[in-house]
Amino acid sequence: MQQAIKKRIKDSLHNRISYSEYMNIALYDDEHGYYMKHAQKVGKHGDFLTTSELSSAFGRAMAHLFVKVVEHHLLPPIICEIGGGNGKFAEVVIDEWKKISPNTVDQLTYYMIEKSSYHQQLQRNELFSNQLIYFKTVEEFLSQVGEFNGIVFSNEWFDALPVEVIEKKDGLLYEVWITLEGNRLVETYIPVTNQHILNYLSTYNLSIAEGQRFEIPLDMIKAIERLGVMVKSGIVVTVDYGYTFQEWEHPARRRGSLRGYMQHQLVEDPLQNIGEMDLTTHIHFDSLIEKGKQCGLQLTTFKRQREFLLMIGLLQLLEEHTSTDPFSNRAKANRSIRSLLMEGSISDYFHVIIQHKNLELEESFLIDLIKHK
Template sequence: MSLKNVILSEIECSSEAFITFERFMTLSLYHPLLGYYQKDVPKVGRRGDFFTSTSVHDVYSRVMARVLINEIQSNEYAPVIVDAGSGDGKFISSFLDEVKFLDHQFYEKLRYFVLESSPYHQQLITNRTKRHPVKIYPSLSSIKKVLPKLNGILFSNELLDAFPVRVIEKQQELVEVCVGLDECNCFTEVYIPCTDPAIKNWMLRHELQLSDGQRIEIPLAMGKWLDEIGAWLANGKVVTVDYGYTNEEWKSPERRRGSLRGYRNHQLIENVLQFPGEMDITTHVHIDAIKKIGLSHGMKWVNCMPQGEFLLKEGLLGFLQQTNPSNPFSEGYKQNRAIRWLAESNQFLVMIQEKRQ
């Protein structure tokens, strides 16, 4: 059975003849057999559907290795890193290569844990990190059995934007945008009065106000994850790399229709209902909510900086190579092009939160 038929069947069997956007995204991205992230096909890089900083060049992971080593050593955190949603393992492999090169004694002490739900990505990570002591866990609940409390650093790169979301819109009243079927049995948007107290509590807690005609995503699943992380962290930092907006930025006219979009074959797909299970679906994260949830768990908001500025501050330009103009396809040229791209990658933000015992 195709994923489209799975979703069709669920809608037809529901008493309301629709499902929430959150449920549609959960099935599209995380269905155990047919979901986009669970399939045994490349998602990132030239053969996939999109690029991330971790896929551009290993210079990114080398800079981040220096950053996180320094964070642990200068703050005397436990030598523990939890990498959440790292994908195909390329980042982890080059990151740990760099740690080993920089400080072999620290490398020997370091415990590197990976949170990854996809069996396909788990296998890729295993294959690419055979020479390193990496431990992989499919869920937060499973890693908590080994680490009841986190002392160290949790790092994620473009994880939060992949959490399923609810969608609301302010018309004459506040409505929730759901997914139903049209007369041709194609997926279509369905509008119902927004009565879910979880959505209203989110808006109240995070002081979110909509103007007439405005649509926005409500990341309840992301909020639940952040609450779990905040309660789990005992002493250390959470380093989050992602794209997002503050409450004030959400008010901008160009964001009136929200941020939900798909990526397929490196093309932007505005209709996220079009290819369930065959494309990435992503949203911008709520920066003020990330900050407030962290504060509610005693996590200090240390920094929020555009990624390009952050990497430049942390020594990115030190990786520039001398090159021969006669060979523009050399490894040195490739690395320098990646450095220029990373230096300008200010659409991403590096958010740092800290909790001290």
């Protein structure tokens, strides 16, 4: 992977590549990219955990929400998950759907957009479901399926998309690029010339402080535009970590959020362990929501994950039992639910955004729908 990056730099016009190009190679190169390689990435023996991996209660609660939407004839039973990883979320949702809505499960279609052939194979080996239809990219989905009516779900997809990096030095804005110093990868600074970066700053009225580093999520903006094309009528559920623009102004975030994760340890230098670690950034919630509106995706709700799970009735999944065995199935299921609601749990770090298109689905209506028996 290092050789591939260095070759790309040497072959470039000015012997440098942008951070977005660097991330795209490091994460998605067909042969050596982190997400593409045949190795475990999610879970105890991987590099990071997702909510779905930590607790099956998350997928169960989402399945109940999806079923409510379908049984009240808002949408057909069609789900499109983007970046499904090891398939744990899809497995739980389909299993729970079978239990709570046997009358609709036969009509359930589950599209999976997963770029990694390794993860696709994991899913095929584990899920054993003829309801899953696979695609490698959103573009492939659009070419074969086109716009559809249904539910789009993603968990930590946006945070893994490449970003541009800028920094303000001596009153001027610079793009941070990657070049070679001898045989070593280093950062270099050039004045901002990318008009898309300037448009992003102007559109959202962003002012970068002296010494501040900031990621510009141009790929996220493109992804939202594609979601707007994909969804004819439906809801888009996004689970991810990030900040509002106001939160980005906090001094603690002056150096941006681009980091690596390897064996569950944070690696501050994104130029280390190339192809061997995850690269991630905190997403911009405000531009995700505002760009969504421009693409017809109206905001339904935006909540911290704990609040959202309480809103959709996670506690209703708790089961009464008299067993004193802490390892009984019911005891373990109840602990799984509580683990998502505890202070200091993974739910402190994630938010859930639901957007809707061509539906009457304000948050108050969503709450009434969930409460309806």
